[in-house]
Every structure is written in structure tokens, then in C-alpha cells.
Amino acid sequence: MIPLVNALACLIALGCASFLWKKGSSPYRNGAMLVGALLLFCVFTYFGGEMFDARLVDPTLEHYPFRMMALCLCLSTTSLTLYRRRYLVLAQALWFWVELFGGIALFYRGFDIAWMRILAILGMTFCSTFLSRISKEMEFCLMVFWIAVWVFF
Template sequence: MTPLLNAFACLLALACALFLWRKGSSPYRNGALLAGFLLLFSVFTYFGAAESLATDPALEHYPFRMLALCLCLSTASLPLYRRRYLVLAQVLWLWIELFGGIALYYRGFDVAWTRIAAVAGLAFGSTFLSRISREMEFCLMVLWLAVWVFF
């Protein structure tokens, strides 16, 4: 997966995050959107990295990582319980990274410890947030995108 496509992936995740958890949306709409986004990300990974999909097992959980990033970014538009779901979304991302990494370790790949540590640090730090102002929200989003692109 080229760095360009990697960056494009996080833009795609950001774009999709706009549609989730809109005010007055039914759980059906949100659920269908989640499933649809997963499908979209799968198709993106499949066509974006077609040549290396068979040889690079690290791409196996790429759509799921994109989905986790999308969920993290989508918490910006939540009206209720924002801190709680923020932490939960980051824990989901941490989960996917950690256990995906362990599975890949057994197939001979190094675990991306820096990425896992970064996400874990962000998740832990978010539990201390007392009030998420607009600036703090923006800062969080930038941090997530930075972790995605640089780690």
C-alpha cells in the first residue's frame, strides 16, 4: 500500500465519518451505513492494493482499521455521551491493531509497537478529558490522522 493511498484512505474515512450519527437518524440507518462503509473500505483496499494483497498479510485488517478510524472521527458529531464513545472508539482501534499485530507476529511479521503505543496513549489520555471544546476536538482529529499516516 503506497503512502499516497494510505493518506487517501484516511481522507476517505473522514469523508464517510460525516454521515454517521446524524441527528434523528435511526439505528437502522447507522447500522446500514457502518456495514456499507466496511464494504466500501474493503473494495478500496482490494483495488488499491491488488498486487500486494496476496503477499502482504498486513493488509488483511486494513478495512477494519479504516472503519475504526472512521468511528473515531465520527464521534465529533455526537450530541450525547461524546467522551464515552470517544474512548470506546479508540479502544476498538487499539483492539484491532493489537490483536491483528499479534496474529501477524505468528506469521512472521513484526508487531507495530509504536502505532499500538500511540493509540493506547491517546485512548488513555482521552479518559482524562473533562470538557471537549472545539479546539480539543480538532486536536484529537489531527492526532488520529497523524497516527494513521505516520505510524
């Protein structure tokens, strides 16, 4: 996947995140939104990663939609009103989870693990357990950090 499409994926995740967890929405609506976002990510990865072309298939894209989902969940936690720190940590833990175990699965098939990315997410997860009040500035910093991890590592 070329870097430009990778950055685009980040924007799409950001866009989807704004639709999640609207105040007072029913669990069905939330679930449907999640599933819709996931389907969108799948289609995006399929075409953006040119996976229809059997010669170019890149196994590292196998968990790409789920990484997008995790990023989307991370971004969406900034708009929560209750238990923000807890879900922030959980969403980052999910991202860490997807990256780490996806990496291990690929490692057994001969690909290197993106340790930098994993360590960055792990470090951020650990640090954000100490956040007591999440201000607007802190929200912005977190989002910039996640996007930077996504784009550069």
C-alpha cells in the same frame, strides 16, 4: 500499499465519518451506513492494495478495512452530542483492539508488530479518559492526532 494510497484511505474514512450518527436517524439507517462504509473500505483495500494480484498480496493488509473502520468511528465521535467522552474512548479502544490483535496474529506468521502505533493509540485512549469538556479546538487536535498516527506510524 504505497503511502499515498494510505493517506487517501484516511481521507475516505473522514468522508464516511461525516455520514454516521446523524441526529434523529433510525438504528437501521445507522447500521446500513456502517455496513456501507465497511463495504467501501473492503473494495478500496482490495484495489488500492492491489490484492487482485496474487504475487503482490501483502498479509499486513488483512485487517486494513477494519482499521479504516475503527479510524472512521473515532473521527465520527467528534460529531456526537451525548456521552461524547465515553464513545470517544470506546472508539479508540476498538482501534487499539484491531491493531493489537491483528498485530499479534501477524506476529505469529513472522511480521513485526507496529508497537509505535499501538502505544500512541493506547496513550491517547488513556489520556482522553481525563477530558472533561471537549471543545472545538480539542476536537480538531484529536482528529489531527489520529490522522497523524494513521499516516506516519
